[in-house]
Amino acid sequence: MSTTYLNFKFILICFLLLASCASNPEIDNATMLDGDQIFDASLYNPAQYLVSKAIDNPSTIQKNMPVIIAVHGYSAATFEWDEFRTYSNANADILISQVLLGGHGRTYEEFKKSTWRDWQEPIMAEYNALIAKGYTNISFAGSSTACPLVLDLIQKGAITDNGMKNIFLIDPIVIPADKLLTIIGLVGPMLGYFESTNTATEENYYYHFRPQETLNELMDLIDKVRKDLQNGYRLPLGTQMKVYKSIKDDTADAVSAVLIYKGLKKQDGSAIEVEMIDSNLHVFTRLDGRDSVTQKDRDMQKQVFDDMLQLLQQ
Amino acid sequence: MTKKHLFALFLMYASLCSQAQTSDTTNDWLGELKVGIRTQKTQKLYWENGFSADFTSPKIIKNKLHLGFSYVTSRLGSAMGANAIKQDNYVLNFGYFFRDQKKLQPFTRINTGFFYADYESDIFDELPNTALLFSLDAGISYKLKAPFTFHVSAGYNFTSGTGAEGPGTLYPIYYQMSILYTILNKK
Numbered sequence: 001m002s003t004t005y006l007n008f009k010f011i012l013i014c015f016l017l018l019a020s021c022a023s024n025p026e027i028d029n030a031t032m033l034d035g036d037q038i039f040d041a042s043l044y045n046p047a048q049y050l051v052s053k054a055i056d057n058p059s060t061i062q063k064n065m066p067v068i069i070a071v072h073g074y075s076a077a078t079f080e081w082d083e084f085r086t087y088s089n090a091n092a093d094i095l096i097s098q099v100l101l102g103g104h105g106r107t108y109e110e111f112k113k114s115t116w117r118d119w120q121e122p123i124m125a126e127y128n129a130l131i132a133k134g135y136t137n138i139s140f141a142g143s144s145t146a147c148p149l150v151l152d153l154i155q156k157g158a159i160t161d162n163g164m165k166n167i168f169l170i171d172p173i174v175i176p177a178d179k180l181l182t183i184i185g186l187v188g189p190m191l192g193y194f195e196s197t198n199t200a201t202e203e204n205y206y207y208h209f210r211p212q213e214t215l216n217e218l219m220d221l222i223d224k225v226r227k228d229l230q231n232g233y234r235l236p237l238g239t240q241m242k243v244y245k246s247i248k249d250d251t252a253d254a255v256s257a258v259l260i261y262k263g264l265k266k267q268d269g270s271a272i273e274v275e276m277i278d279s280n281l282h283v284f285t286r287l288d289g290r291d292s293v294t295q296k297d298r299d300m301q302k303q304v305f306d307d308m309l310q311l312l313q314q
Numbered sequence: 315m316t317k318k319h320l321f322a323l324f325l326m327y328a329s330l331c332s333q334a335q336t337s338d339t340t341n342d343w344l345g346e347l348k349v350g351i352r353t354q355k356t357q358k359l360y361w362e363n364g365f366s367a368d369f370t371s372p373k374i375i376k377n378k379l380h381l382g383f384s385y386v387t388s389r390l391g392s393a394m395g396a397n398a399i400k401q402d403n404y405v406l407n408f409g410y411f412f413r414d415q416k417k418l419q420p421f422t423r424i425n426t427g428f429f430y431a432d433y434e435s436d437i438f439d440e441l442p443n444t445a446l447l448f449s450l451d452a453g454i455s456y457k458l459k460a461p462f463t464f465h466v467s468a469g470y471n472f473t474s475g476t477g478a479e480g481p482g483t484l485y486p487i488y489y490q491m492s493i494l495y496t497i498l499n500k501k
């Protein structure tokens with residue numbers, strides 16, 4: 001085989017590799033969260049979103065009030081729990097901490113370099129800050145990727161006995177609906193990023209471009225959580241869990257609820273509560289910003305919010 | 315085992331038997347019959363193990379077309395003593411093997427069959443837990459001097475779950491290895 005032929009082959013392989021490496025996405029700074037002009041509101045005014053920052057010296061009454069740490073999913077922002085805050089303010093006497101996941105709500109570049117452990121860090125920071133301030137009635141509500149993040153915290157014992165009263169999981173993702181996520185490590189470097197189809201409102205709160213690096217992180221997280229559930233573990237003492245899962249979900253496969261139900265038990269070994277929801281929305285509790293919302297969707301959202309508030313105030 | 319399981323088994327057994335009965339009429343139909351174990355790993359999901367059978371005939375493209383059946387289940391893999399979902403795959407395959415006189419034979423197969431997942435609680439009754447399987451796989455077969463043959467292949471399943479349809483733990487990409495013992499050889 002001649003040297004010329006080998007050189008040609010080498011140049012051809014290099015060319016194909018370079019051609020397959022995607023360029024940076026074209027970000028519209030004025031309209032997209034990905035850009036350098038729109039940031040999550042909690043970064044400007046943390047006290048409006050975090051109970052630990054809002055109340056310097058909580059009274060005894062405040063310390064015993066239900067406080068819920070509400071956390072959004074992958075590529076989303078605190079907006080995902082705005083409707084719950086609005087509904088709770090009108091219908092219950094609870095405190096809400098809307099936590100922004102690490103790496104989220106900022107520029108595309110900051111999102112790109114974040115890991116799932118970075119995403120998880122602000123949840124523990126707020127939980128520890130609330131404990132340090134003496135709050136005794138802390139609960140958690142997570143949507144989509146927030147759920148495997150808190151499941152990992154439970155598995156590694158970061159949530160202490162009687163540290164959380166209720167944990168609500170909305171459309172948890174353990175099994176992805178799009179199974180091609182399982183080969184993201186292979187196709188991701190060739191494509192660079194994936195584009196999502198957001199509505200005009202959603203563009204302000206959800207990343208338009210999803211870096212392949214973060215999808216790899218998401219796959220690593222859910223793969224770890226799936227294996228942990230396969231081995232089985234228990235909730236801390238004094239903690240209840242309820243899972244609400246859409247039956248048809250094009251992001252988090254409904255079978256995710258089966259894996260959580262099988263793998264995670266209460267401290268006494270009894271089963272956790274699971275309610276399958278007749279919906280085809282992913283994170284069916286967030287309706288604002290969607291193109292088409294039916295009365296049935298609104299009824300379902302209200303029913304679940306009422307159920308959560310009732311459990312929180314028991 | 316449900317009626318669906320039994321029906322799927324019956325169909326596949328009947329298909330294999332029809333080949334065997336034909337061979338009763340004349341030994342010319344007999345090629346090789348191998349049986350053995352199969353282990354399968356789905357990309358980012360379960361280990362599933364079971365058994366496999368492979369039949370060839372000199373009357374069917376001169377032993378190049380292989381007719382096979384396999385059953386693999388997570389019950390003998392990831393779900394053994396763990397909380398993985400118990401699921402079963404009943405697969406009929408039709409494979410074309412190249413270099414049929416050689417020890418090392420590349421092959422490609424069309425696979426079809428039935429998938430069943432047991433969610434074990436009526437909370438999940440509304441979720442789809444069965445599917446028809448349709449996949450393609452390709453790999454290599456290596457025949458030892460002893461009556462053993464190894465098959466190694468990678469496959470793509472076209473009927474995996476999508477969130478809106480199909481069982482969620484039916485994944486697209488899988489790898490399998492079979493170790494087969496030749497119980498009949500009339501080649």
